[in-house]
Amino acid sequence: MHRRVNVECPAQVEAAASSHRGTCLNLSSGGLGLSVEAWLPVGTVVAVTVELPNGKLLKTAAEIVRYDDLASGRLAVRFLRLDQKALSAVHDYVASSIPPAMDPAPDSSKREAG
Numbered sequence: 113m114h115r116r117v118n119v120e121c122p123a124q125v126e127a128a129a130s131s132h133r134g135t136c137l138n139l140s141s142g143g144l145g146l147s148v149e150a151w152l153p154v155g156t157v158v159a160v161t162v163e164l165p166n167g168k169l170l171k172t173a174a175e176i177v178r179y180d181d182l183a184s185g186r187l188a189v190r191f192l193r194l195d196q197k198a199l200s201a202v203h204d205y206v207a208s209s210i211p212p213a214m215d216p217a218p219d220s221s222k223r224e225a226g
Contacts, residue, residue, distance in 0.1 A: 114140035117209040119165060126159040127152050134185070136162045141202050143174065143190035151185070152176055160189060166208065168201040 116138050123136040125148050134148035144162065152158065154176050162170040174189035194202065 114142040115206050116140040117206050119205075119209070121165050122163045123148075124161040125150075125152070126161075127156050137186065139164075139202060139206065141191075141194070141199065141206065143177070143188060145180065145186065145188050148185045148187065151182070152187075154178060157192065158189065164201060164205050166205055168205065170198050170201050172198050 117140070118138050119136055121136050123134045123144075123146055125132045125134055125146065130150065132148050132150040132152075134146050136144055137147055138145040139162075144160070146160075156176045158174055158176065160170070160172055160174045164170060172194050173192040175192055176187055177190050178188050180186040180188060
């Protein structure tokens with residue numbers, strides 16, 4: 113399972129001879145959620161470019177896997193291939209966006225003998 117983080121940053125989606133601006137809404141190492149003002153069929157392979165808030169640029173091929181909301185153009189894509197640079201950009205951003213886990217509470221069943 114991939115850690116997913118919410119984000120809001122500019123995105124560009126290119127399919128065949130069309131290019132569409134949109135917004136990246138969430139991100140994981142497996143794919144991302146987008147809002148795009150154009151309808152593209154599920155299964156369409158697209159080129160996605162996202163400018164992450166940390167300034168890194170993510171460019172990759174992806175496949176549209178579903179629409180979360182047809183009316184608003186919210187869709188999900190899965191990455192088809194991420195080169196090492198793109199994978200590092202995703203991992204770095206996701207890792208920096210997730211707060212460190214809090215220390216677990218002490219185990220009260222283990223008491224020091226005294």
